Amino acid sequence: MRLSQDDFARELRAAGARIGKPNSASKRYVQRLEAGEITTPRPGYARALEMVTGVPIESLGFPAGTDSFVVDDGRGGHDLEVRTPPPSAGAIRSPQSNYSGVWLSRYEFFSSGREQMFVSQHYVVLLQHNDRLTVRSLAGSADSSMGMDLTVDGSIITGTWVEDTARTGYYKGARYHGAIQLLAEPSGRRxxxxxxxxxxxxxxxxxxxxxxxxxGSTSKATLAAYDRRPND
Known part of the structure; x- marks a missing residue:
C-alpha cells in the first residue's frame, strides 16, 4: 500500500474511529504484526485491518476460518467475541443485511478516443463494518484494479470509487476516480x-x-476461486 509503518498505524486508528471501535495502533504495533508476534488481533484491530486493506483478515496471514477472537476483559480473564458467520451463497439478503462476500462488478463507459461504449468487469471482495463498505477487486479478474469506499443508509449506498488502469492498456496506467450511488434491490443480491x-x-x-x-464467503479458497476473469 506504499505506506510507512507510522502511516499504516495512523490509517488503522482512523478506521477504528470511523467504525466506532477506537484503537491505539502505533508503529510498534505494526512492527509486531509484521514480525508475527501478534497471531490473533483483537476484534477492533481486526476490523480496522480489514477496512484499511480491503481484504479479509484471513487473507492477511492470520488463522483461516477464525470466527471468534479472544479479548482481554480487563479483569485478568478473557471474553470471547463471536463474529457473525457470512450468509451462504444461496441466501436471500435484505437491504439491512451484511453485504460481505464476493460480488461481480460491472460498469459501462464511453471512450471518446475510440467513440464507442465499453464494459468493464471485476470480481470484487466486499467487506462490511457497521455502515461502512470497502470494495477491492481481485487481481486476476481484470488488468486494472478498482476499489470503492461506501456508506450504507438503508437501501441507499453512497461513496467514492477509484480505478488504476493497466500500464500496458489503452489508458497507460492512468488513475480515474469519482462518486457513485447505488440502490440495493429488495433481494439484497444486486x-x-x-x-x-x-x-x-x-x-x-x-x-x-x-x-x-x-x-457470501470471504475465505482464501473462495477468493482464489474467483481470482479470474468473469465470463462475458
Whole structure:
C-alpha cells in the first residue's frame, strides 16, 4: 500500500474511529504484526485491518476460518467475541443485511478516443463494518484494479470509487476516480446505480454500475476461486 509503518498505524486508528471501535495502533504495533508476534488481533484491530486493506483478515496471514477472537476483559480473564458467520451463497439478503462476500462488478463507459461504449468487469471482495463498505477487486479478474469506499443508509449506498488502469492498456496506467450511488434491490443480491467521474478531456461523465452477489464467503479458497476473469 506504499505506506510507512507510522502511516499504516495512523490509517488503522482512523478506521477504528470511523467504525466506532477506537484503537491505539502505533508503529510498534505494526512492527509486531509484521514480525508475527501478534497471531490473533483483537476484534477492533481486526476490523480496522480489514477496512484499511480491503481484504479479509484471513487473507492477511492470520488463522483461516477464525470466527471468534479472544479479548482481554480487563479483569485478568478473557471474553470471547463471536463474529457473525457470512450468509451462504444461496441466501436471500435484505437491504439491512451484511453485504460481505464476493460480488461481480460491472460498469459501462464511453471512450471518446475510440467513440464507442465499453464494459468493464471485476470480481470484487466486499467487506462490511457497521455502515461502512470497502470494495477491492481481485487481481486476476481484470488488468486494472478498482476499489470503492461506501456508506450504507438503508437501501441507499453512497461513496467514492477509484480505478488504476493497466500500464500496458489503452489508458497507460492512468488513475480515474469519482462518486457513485447505488440502490440495493429488495433481494439484497444486486446493487444498481450510476457512477460519475471525469474523462480524459477533463469533462464529467456518468454511466450505469451494478454489483451482483456471487458468494457470501470471504475465505482464501473462495477468493482464489474467483481470482479470474468473469465470463462475458
Amino acid at each position: 446493487l444498481v446505480g450510476k457512477w460519475v467521474g471525469f474523462g480524459s478531456d477533463s469533462d464529467v461523465n456518468t454511466g450505469p454500475w451494478a454489483l451482483t452477489f456471487q458468494d
